[in-house]
Amino acid sequence: MEKTGQENETVVTSFLLLGFGDLGDQWFPLFLLFLMIYVATMAGNILIIMLVITDHHLHTPMYFFLANLSCLESCYSSSILPLMLANLSKGGQGTVSVTGCMVQYYVFASLGASECYLLAAMSYDRYLAICKPLLYTTRMNGQVCFQLIAGSWISGSLAVNIVIYVMQQLRFCKSHKINHFLCDLNPIVRQACNDTHLIELLIVFLAGLFSLPPFLLTLASYVSIISAILRIPTSSGRKKAFSTCSSHLIVVSVFYSTIMIVYMLPNTEALQDLNKVFSLFYTVLTPFFNPLIYSLRNKEVKEAFRKSVARLCVFHRSRGSKLMHFFT
Numbered sequence: 001m002e003k004t005g006q007e008n009e010t011v012v013t014s015f016l017l018l019g020f021g022d023l024g025d026q027w028f029p030l031f032l033l034f035l036m037i038y039v040a041t042m043a044g045n046i047l048i049i050m051l052v053i054t055d056h057h058l059h060t061p062m063y064f065f066l067a068n069l070s071c072l073e074s075c076y077s078s079s080i081l082p083l084m085l086a087n088l089s090k091g092g093q094g095t096v097s098v099t100g101c102m103v104q105y106y107v108f109a110s111l112g113a114s115e116c117y118l119l120a121a122m123s124y125d126r127y128l129a130i131c132k133p134l135l136y137t138t139r140m141n142g143q144v145c146f147q148l149i150a151g152s153w154i155s156g157s158l159a160v161n162i163v164i165y166v167m168q169q170l171r172f173c174k175s176h177k178i179n180h181f182l183c184d185l186n187p188i189v190r191q192a193c194n195d196t197h198l199i200e201l202l203i204v205f206l207a208g209l210f211s212l213p214p215f216l217l218t219l220a221s222y223v224s225i226i227s228a229i230l231r232i233p234t235s236s237g238r239k240k241a242f243s244t245c246s247s248h249l250i251v252v253s254v255f256y257s258t259i260m261i262v263y264m265l266p267n268t269e270a271l272q273d274l275n276k277v278f279s280l281f282y283t284v285l286t287p288f289f290n291p292l293i294y295s296l297r298n299k300e301v302k303e304a305f306r307k308s309v310a311r312l313c314v315f316h317r318s319r320g321s322k323l324m325h326f327f328t
């Protein structure tokens with residue numbers, strides 16, 4: 001903190017992230033838990049990207065979407081967990097500069113917003129495949145897939161660019177303590193000493209404007225998919241399709257509902273701890289569960305994984321032997 005002569009008020013130049021409170025010597029179990037989640041998240045997502053890139057059977061729009069989702073998730077997770085782990089290893093709290101805090105918010109929020117759009121594009125892809133199978137190849141080709149993916153990345157960062165522009169109006173001079181484990185929007189706004197009513201209203205408006213369309217599109221797609229599934233005559237086919245689809249629906253609903261709770265409920269002191277718990281769902285748990293639920297339960301992905309493991313084993317046992325040909 002430093003004094004500015006003119007306004008005679010303390011200017012905050014760095015924040016203290018309070019995380020989960022002062023853990024003292026008790027930080028290790030929590031650190032280990034989040035470290036394991038981070039390692040598993042990165043391993044799962046990178047595995048999916050590798051499988052989709054290397055296996056030609058997976059060069060279809062659906063798997064391009066999945067690989068892009070995994071790419072997004074691993075970046076997203078890396079914008080949140082390393083700082084959180086570093087702070088946990090210091091006993092639970094850590095300082096971060098105001099600029100660093102803004103950068104973290106910008107990176108994780110634009111990736112998170114892109115994820116909303118990508119999940120919507122993926123549900124639209126599944127809707128076409130299941131409800132309009134005859135139109136699928138004409139409506140969803142490589143070019144459309146590329147446009148949807150590029151559109152998701154761009155819309156996500158556009159939304160957050162506007163929020164960041166608004167946030168430049170904030171001046172920080174009160175306390176420098178942020179009761180959160182990451183630099184999220186509401187805790188930062190709460191630190192500002194100018195009148196934030198208008199800014200808070202604008203943020204709720206922007207959050208609704210940018211998150212409602214993908215949310216409604218996703219919801220509509222899944223409702224159509226589920227009603228199509230319920231019309232499948234054989235009960236075994238119905239059960240299988242329903243289980244895949246309902247697991248997607250659960251992850252998407254948890255992701256959206258926790259985001260809505262966190263950003264749309266009033267930004268008050270009393271709701272802070274609740275806010276932190278809900279934030280864990282969309283920051284830490286979604287990137288961890290998505291690869292498991294979207295890809296690793298999928299038959300073709302499992303098959304690609306089995307093949308690449310087989311190829312790897314053979315390669316190590318007898319480099320260049322004829323056996324290679326059986327597997328490639």
Ligand SMILES: *[C@@H]1O[C@H](CO)[C@@H](O)[C@H](O)[C@H]1NC(C)=O
Pocket residue numbers: 049052053064065067068071142145146149
């Ligand atoms: C993302 O999608 C594009 C366009 O469809 C695709 O070419 C690319 O391989 C995908 N990215 C990854 C990491 O698979």
